[in-house]
Amino acid sequence: MAISLLTVNTFSSPLSRTSNAPRLSAADESFLEDLSRRSFRYFLEQTHPDTGLTLDRARADGSIHNENQRHTASIAATGFGLTALCIAAERGWIEPEEARERVRTALRFFAGRAPHERGWFYHWMDWRNGERRWQSELSSIDTALLLNGMLTARGYFRHDREIVRLATVIYERIDFRWILNGHPTLLSHGWYPDRGFIKHRWDTYSEQLSLLLLAIGSPAHPITPGAWRAWERKRITYANFTYMHAHPPLFIHQYSHAWVDFRNRRENWYPFTDYFENSVKATHAHKAFCLDLSDEFPGYTENVWGITASDSAKGYVAWGGPPRHPRIDGTVVPCAAGGSLMFTPDIALPALRT
Incomplete structure (x- = not known):
C-alpha cells in the first residue's frame, strides 16, 4: 500500500513503455545469451549447498583465496544469486525444481538460522554456517539487496507456499523504524553489536533507492513516504551531461534498477528526475571521463x-568517476559497462564484446 501511495504521490504517470534502445542482432542476442549463462555459473558454483550463501568473491583462475577470504559470503551477492536462479529457471539454464530447492535452502537458513538483529543481517558471513565475518556491521543496504532477491523469488515461485511464507516472514521481521535510530526520515547505514549505530545515513543520492522503497512499503514496520524526499539530490555536469550524482563508483546508478523498473517515471517536483534517464546520462558521462584519462592511461x-x-x-577500491578517484591506475572493470547494458546498450555492448 505504501509503495502504491509513493508512486502516486511522488512520480508522474508512466508514459508508454516503448523503448528507444537499438534492436539487437541475432549475433548480439547469441553473445548475450552465452555471457549471461556463463555469468550465472558464478552463483551456481559459489553458493553453499547447506546455507544458500554466495561467496563475496572468487578468482577467475579457480585458485584458492587466503584463509581470511576463503569462506566469506556476502548477503548482497546472495540476493543477486536468488534473482539469478529465477532468471536461470525461466531461460532453461537450470531445472525449475533445482532452482526452487536452492531458493528454499537459502530462505530456510535466513528465516531460522542466520544471526540477525531486528531482522537485519550481517554484511559478511561464513558461508558454511552464517557466523559473522570481518567484524562486519548489520548492513541496511546489503540486507535490502538480499531482500530484493528474496522477494523476486517469492514472486517467481508464487505458487510455492513455503517460499512465499518464508520470504514474507523475513521481510516482515525487518524493523525499518529501528534502523532510523531516532531520525524521522533518514536510515542509518547499519549497526555494530559493540559500537551501536553507524553515524552515516542515506542522506544523498546513492544505491539506496530500493532500500527506501522496501522501507516505505514494509507491511509490518514502514517508515513515512516522506523519507523519499528527505535526502539531498546533488547534480553535476560532465561532458555536457547533467545528472544526479554523489559518489565515484558507477554501481550506485545500477543496483536498484536490477529490481525496480524506473523507466518513464519522473518525480513530480523540480527537476522532475527520471532515474532511468539519470543512469543513462551517468553512463555516458562515465565513458567520456574514462576517455579523458586516455593520455595518462592509453588502455582506455x-x-x-x-x-x-x-x-x-x-x-578492494571503491573507485570511479567523475570526479576522479585518487587511486585510479588504468584498471578496467568489465562489470561497469556490463551493469549499464540496460541503460546504454549502444556503448555497453561493444565494450563487453571487446
Missing part, C-alpha cells in the same frame, strides 16, 4: 572503458 579507448568498485592489484 572507445570500447575499453569502465571503472567501478572492485578488487585491484592493491586490494
